[in-house]
Amino acid sequence: MNSPVFIVGAPRSGTTLVSQLLSTYSELFVYNETVFYDYLSASLSEDEEGVTFRRKVYEFLSQKLRFASVKEVDSGFGCVLTESDVASISKEFGEWFESNGQACDHVDIFNCFLSITARHQGKQRWGEKTPGHVYYLSNILGDFPDAQFVHVVRDPRNFLRSYKYAWAVKGARNPDCAKRLYHPLATSAHWRQSVRSFAHFSEGKGAGRCLEVRFEDVVNDVERSAKTIFQFIGADQVAPVQLPKGSNTSFRKSKKSLDTWETEVCGFLCRKEIERYGYEKVDFNWSMALSLLRAVVTLPVYCLRVYPVLKARYGGSLFKYFANRLIK
16 A cells, blocks of 8 residues: 555644654655645645646745755654755756656645655655644545545643643744744634544545544553554554654653643633543633633734734735635
8 A cells, every 4th residue: 555644633732753653664754744735725826737836836845855954853853854865855856847847736746755755765655744734634635535644633731731832842943933823712722623624524525544543542552553553554564663752842741831721711612522532521610711701802912913923834815824724
């Protein structure tokens, strides 16, 4: 089986951990965060099938490759490409595009980019890990009808804590921006929408092509979880695996915690999903009502603060950005 594997979920939920486990399989290479479908959404125009657009797609992926330096190996972002790898892959990718750029589409370019990268790592099959691709699952399936999807879910309270303090992680990029992205109401809604988007897809168009794993189960029993994941992707032989050390930030213990009101906001907003996944429930009380009021009152200031960050990250219409995150 050579179908591509996409690892998705809310950020800070263990997607990097699962992609690292999958990369221990001798035939599969998992690329770390191309954010390709967000890019397509922001950049599509009337010229989307023309030469100009194909060139833009090629240059976008080439830029992503240039950022995949050996420095990221030490920072723990899951990248295993050396500077020599990047140079070789870039050369082959460029030669392919110059020969085929007139008669291909974005799917061909994306597939070629990841296939070349995997082959340079001695592997015949590729995977890709971008958490936000959970909002583009139907688009991905349309482009890759044989694709498989692994969704990683984590207790939303722990997700929230990890998200809140992501700026403090060693090697974090743009810590000031990371701080501005957090708000207990908005961030909890982000987690809930991510989970619901996957559920909607897996019960509909993606039925039979999806696997859901809990982050906590992977951490507590990595051997059993790895066996389930490898069986799903059709891996016939699996070497013994263990949690990677020093190369993942999601499950590092931290003394930092959420304030009570933040926990209550998350518990209320995500209560149905908390029960569905078997996490510890929080019963409604009047304190929770006051916490929700506090969250609503502070939300407008957060929106003003986060707008320029999202605008810079997405690069396109924020209306389209949020529309893509609606359940379709």
